[in-house]
Amino acid sequence: MSNIIEAAAAQITKETSMEDVMLWFDLHRLQELYVSLIDSDRLEEWPELFTEDGVYEIVPRENADNRLPIGIMHCFGQPMMRDRIISLRQANVFEPHSYRHMTSGLEFSPVDRDSVEMQSSYVVVQTLTDGETHLYQAGRYFDRVVRTRDGWRYQLKRAIYDTSRVQTLLVTPV
């Protein structure tokens, strides 16, 4: 993953082309839409930002660092993502809450013409119905995005979180 930062560091010494600008713009737009959908509770649309077979995972950093596979959420394909949202809406029991995402440090490294690896930092604050807002999770996204007929989509998105103790429960994707 550090190769993404290396690629970004190498890129900054070069002259920026129009193609670079467009890619930068597209990737930022994807990330902003991703965050907006979750923070506005439009979760039914969230899986659409992935390819049909896209993978979404939330994994604690201690496992990711030790190359251990287990996380708290693993969706292999859009159907599993939709099942998560159906379960959230209709089956699971939890306190109503909202998220606000803060993201920064987005860097990327093209793999080929139609796929890019990128990473960024995120902080999610959660507000419960008692009116208290608390820092819920800090972490980093590691993404592989691919160009499709409908624009850039996530083929893989891993939220690797530093906040290893999850407070009470996690039901809404980060």
Added chain:
Amino acid sequence: MMRLNIEQTPDVHFPRADGSRIPFKVYNSTEIYQLEQQRIFRGPVWSFVGLEAEIPKANDFKSTYIGDTPIVVTRGTDGSLAAWVNRCAHRGARVCRAARGNTKSHVCVYHQWSYDTQGNLRGVPFRNGSKGSGGMPADFDAKEHGLQQLRVGSYHGLVFATFSEAVPTLVDYIGPTMCKMIDRVFHKPIVYLGCTRQYVRSNWKLYTENVRDPYHASLLHPFFSTFNLVRTSTRVENFRDKSGLHSCGMLYHTEDASDGTAYKEAKVTSFKENLKLEDTSILTNTNEFEDKADIQIQSIFPQLVVQQILNSLATRQLLPKGPDNLELIFNFIGYADDTPEMRHQRVKAANMVGPAGLVSMEDGLATELVQFGIAGSTDELSMVDMGRDATETENFSSMTSEVPVRRFWRAYQELMGL
């Protein structure tokens, strides 16, 4: 100022001998909490502290807790296990500051006192002073100033430790019935697949009760009933041990021919009739056990839960964090001979458990609701009556029984002298 006398038994009264009435005070009293540290966690019990698979190599270590007390579990150069209180013999500072790692020597940063993996004191800087003055007195004996060492035991790679010299051997403490259930899950070599952690704003005993309570399973967790994993018609067995401290619930795969009629008739609002999963592979269960049980939830008091939910295998370490908080650490495992497909299935099945578990996330919430609800209570009681009239045979195979909870409270009272 009044001084708390730890030897004095707090003013908490269980009005019935059968464990069916629990004073709310036991969930939020600081006095009770301190007494539990002494009589339970530093008392005659074996506390689960981790898996051998987490520290497979010589000189591997992990930091954890027994109750409030920070400890370190190590594997020596010869492969043997040791555990010691993570508190420097000199000034009490935390010696080991990493969660996990590998080292032959644990050094306290404050004054560089160093200890071996067993916790024996190996080095004291300037022990003989400097420039001919200072240093330790002549009667200083390094052998008397090691870290506080604990008794350690391992059963099928599950590591336990105790402060007590009086508690029987680990196998005797677990008991033959509970050993058999552990043997079931740990019948072949395992590998560690990672951990997840959940922090809950409730007293640790609310979780202890939760894992002994078959009654809540299909009611609190709609995912269970809706997708026919667990309903009250499910064939169940509630195993007990002699002490009453441990318990094991087994749930066997049972087709519900009525399609949830019992839930509709009982007006269980958490049951959703028309809910279907698009991708049912999460519920795929490659049968790994002769008895075809879908679920094993086994509790070895006070810090361990062994869990099999379909193909998800894990231990849960329960840690008290003051009277009002607990931490759960889920250690996920697979078998060493898993195929890549099976390993993938275990990762998929992990979706069901832990802090984001489709069938378990509500446990944290439910215990928090109790902790919230009992605020301001004085002498009120929790009531645990389900199955109180039933025979032992009936309760053994009933989902609507609270016998394991009552049994636990009787054993708790005995340990605590309440």
